[in-house]
Amino acid sequence: MKNGEIQEEGVRVLRVESPPSAYMDHVQVILVGEGPFALVDAGYAERGGFVAGWAAERTRGGLEALxxxxxxxxxxxxxxxxxAATGAACRAHPREIALMGERAPSLDIDALGDGDIFRAGGIELEAVLTPGHSPGHLAFWWRERGVLFGGDIVLMETSTWVGPPLGSLSAYLDSLERVRDLAPRVIYPGHGPPVVDPAGRVEALLTHRARREAQVLEALGEGLDTPEGMAGRIYRGMKEETIRIGATMIAGHLEKLIEEGRARREGECYFLTGPSGAK
Incomplete structure (x- = not known):
């Protein structure tokens, strides 16, 4: 995938380098349409000027929405x-708008609900509520073309971070099922290459989460009672930062087990509620 070049008719992906402190080394913004245009996502604030210049040059005043x-x-x-640079209107799910307002209180953001349609020129993008990674995560479905602009719901090279307090593994698994039901031809994600076999990738992600849950249940059964302790075992030999982030994802698995009545929490520690946390 060549950076910033057209991937297919009406789709141009720009890979933007992350600031040095970021865990992932890049994020992608996606220009959709032939004019007028929509831009999916905006990248980091530190790279905002660069992305704005790139988008303005290619849309020449025709960017309708972010x-x-x-x-x-x-x-x-x-x-x-x-x-500010393009005059584009910002749109997001109401659950996300409230969180965005904490960082950018003066930015006007219009609400997009599940099933709402954004139209620009000859394109129609349907907002698809896919929570789990965040409470109001949206993917954008170009039904006519079988293209899903997926944000962080399905990534090709890694699994999506899901953890408390704002992430929900139960919701995320439901969102994966919803993506599978859409049956997209291709997914353009917020990080990494296009997902050209969405059904296969979703199945792999569901399998991965089930395997991780089994590891968490095994760790609980053997007396490990904190996410950090479990992460040290499950991610043994990996980088310290990976283990730290892994612990927050294990916390997401533990919260799911609590929701299902298979585990309980006492202070900072977790315990099984029955033999092996059986359903």
């Missing part, structure tokens, strides 16, 4: 610079 998948700074941070 469609924001969710409030995380790698996807939303550059929205103020982009809106």
């Amino acid at each position: 469609l924001l998948t969710h409030h995380h700074p790698d996807h939303f941070g550059g929205a103020e610079a982009l809106a």
Whole structure:
């Protein structure tokens, strides 16, 4: 995938380098349409000027909307610079707008609900509520073309971060099922290459989460009672930062087990509620 070049008719993906402190080394913004245009996500605030210049050069005043998948700074941070430079209207799910307002209280953001249609020129993009990674995460479905602009719901090279307090593994698994039901031809994600076999990738992600849950249940059964302790075992030999982030994802698995009545929490510790946490 060549950076910034047309991937297919009406789709241009720009890979934007992350600031040095970020965990992932890049994020992607996606220009959709042939004019007028929509831009999916905005990148980091530190790269907002660069993305705004790139988008303005290619749309020449024809950028109608900035469609924001969710409030995380790698996807939303550059929205103020982009809106100021291009005049594009920002749109997001109401759950995310409230969170975005904490970072950018002066930015006007219009609400997009599940099933709402954004139209620009000859394109129609349907907002698809896909929570889990964040409470109001949206993917954008170009039904006519079988293209899903997926944000962070399905990534090709890694699994999506899901953890408390704003992430929900139960919701995320439901969102994966919803993506599978859409049966997209291709997914353009917020990080990494296009997902050209969406059904296969979704199945792999569901299998991965089930395997991780089994590891968490095994760890609980053997007396490990904190996410950090479990992460040290499950991610043994990996980088310290990976283990730290892994612990927050294990916390997401533990919260799911609590929702299902298979585990309980006492202070900072977790315990099984029955033999092996059986359903």
